[in-house]
Amino acid sequence: MKNKIESLKEDIKNFEISDEKELEAFRLEFLSRNGRVQKMFGMMGEVPNNEKAEVGKAMNEAKNLAQKKFDDKKEELNSEAEVSFAATDDISLPVEPSYTGSYHPLTQALNEIKQIFLRLGFNIADGPELEDDFHNFTALNFPPDHPARDMQDTFFVRKSDDPKKEDHVLRTHTSPVQIRLMKEQKPPVRSIMPGRVFRNEAVTAKSYFQFNQVEGLYVNERVTLGELIETLVMFAKLMYGSDVKYRVRPSFFPFTEPSLEMDVWWQSDKGGQWLEILGAGMVDPNVFKAVDIDPEKYTGFAFGMGVDRIAMLRYGIDDIRVLYDNDIRFLEQFNS
Numbered sequence: 001m002k003n004k005i006e007s008l009k010e011d012i013k014n015f016e017i018s019d020e021k022e023l024e025a026f027r028l029e030f031l032s033r034n035g036r037v038q039k040m041f042g043m044m045g046e047v048p049n050n051e052k053a054e055v056g057k058a059m060n061e062a063k064n065l066a067q068k069k070f071d072d073k074k075e076e077l078n079s080e081a082e083v084s085f086a087a088t089d090d091i092s093l094p095v096e097p098s099y100t101g102s103y104h105p106l107t108q109a110l111n112e113i114k115q116i117f118l119r120l121g122f123n124i125a126d127g128p129e130l131e132d133d134f135h136n137f138t139a140l141n142f143p144p145d146h147p148a149r150d151m152q153d154t155f156f157v158r159k160s161d162d163p164k165k166e167d168h169v170l171r172t173h174t175s176p177v178q179i180r181l182m183k184e185q186k187p188p189v190r191s192i193m194p195g196r197v198f199r200n201e202a203v204t205a206k207s208y209f210q211f212n213q214v215e216g217l218y219v220n221e222r223v224t225l226g227e228l229i230e231t232l233v234m235f236a237k238l239m240y241g242s243d244v245k246y247r248v249r250p251s252f253f254p255f256t257e258p259s260l261e262m263d264v265w266w267q268s269d270k271g272g273q274w275l276e277i278l279g280a281g282m283v284d285p286n287v288f289k290a291v292d293i294d295p296e297k298y299t300g301f302a303f304g305m306g307v308d309r310i311a312m313l314r315y316g317i318d319d320i321r322v323l324y325d326n327d328i329r330f331l332e333q334f335n336s
């Protein structure tokens with residue numbers, strides 16, 4: 001028995017441990033529940049009583065030897081790992097900047113617009129991009145032969161096999177959401193309606209087949225043109241600063257009467273110019289009739305603005321196409 005213990009001690013001493021794998025092999029061979037040290041303790045019954053004390057002491061020595069070798073090697077390997085980390089990676093070097101992502105300039109402009117109108121007491125609504133002729137044109141008082149219905153401006157969509165039933169369109173503006181809202185909700189209505197719109201136009205630096213609008217609508221008893229203008233001026237000041245130079249001029253839209261447009265003065269290094277930022281007007285009584293609201297009882301104002309134009313002015317972008325290319329080199333510049 002004593003010899004067995006001696007040879008076990010020798011094996012423990014001679015076992016080579018130079019990495020984690022060998023450390024684990026050592027543990028399995030000697031220290032685990034089925035390891036050689038435990039097996040030896042299991043043989044204690046065979047030892048004559050008068051030798052038990054001495055053999056037990058030798059066994060404990062073997063066990064402690066194995067445990068100490070394991071602990072020491074483990075610590076040694078851990079500190080080596082730290083040393084090799086410090087040798088290859090200079091942790092005092094400055095970290096390479098990483099791109100963390102950012103909001104698209106259109107999203108940033110849209111968020112600003114939303115914040116302003118939420119402050120002015122409007123809520124936010126939306127509607128579908130695939131519209132029918134009724135919501136996109138008819139209910140908005142477009143006469144049947146109005147040029148905006150022309151194939152050149154509108155993407156027509158056929159939903160059934162019947163070639164005569166081309167009565168769906170990709171919405172050409174966000175104004176149809178006004179119609180949906182007024183059909184669902186009785187006045188007072190005070191909402192903005194952001195969304196993507198589509199026009200069948202040639203793609204150039206100035207025009208694209210899709211862009212973004214924010215529609216606005218306020219319907220109540222005794223809403224006036226003065227309130228409309230007041231709201232738009234407030235918007236222009238909050239968006240462009242209180243010293244913004246603006247003007248309001250008469251215009252025409254089928255769904256408003258009277259109608260107007262708002263321009264802001266834009267100063268760049270190349271000079272200054274008036275830029276149209278939105279169309280607006282008092283809701284036409286024919287629009288109220290299309291949605292069963294009594295035009296004798298209620299009045300309202302509406303407006304529609306282009307988000308792309310606002311983003312382009314804000315960031316000095318002169319080609320609308322870059323807003324839709326998703327080129328990461330462009331987008332990275334808006335990491336605010």
Ligand code: DAH
Nearest residue numbers: 173175279280281302303304
């Ligand atoms: N829908 C018009 C467009 O796409 C913009 C517009 C003008 C919206 C006047 C309105 C409005 O609500 O009152 O050009």
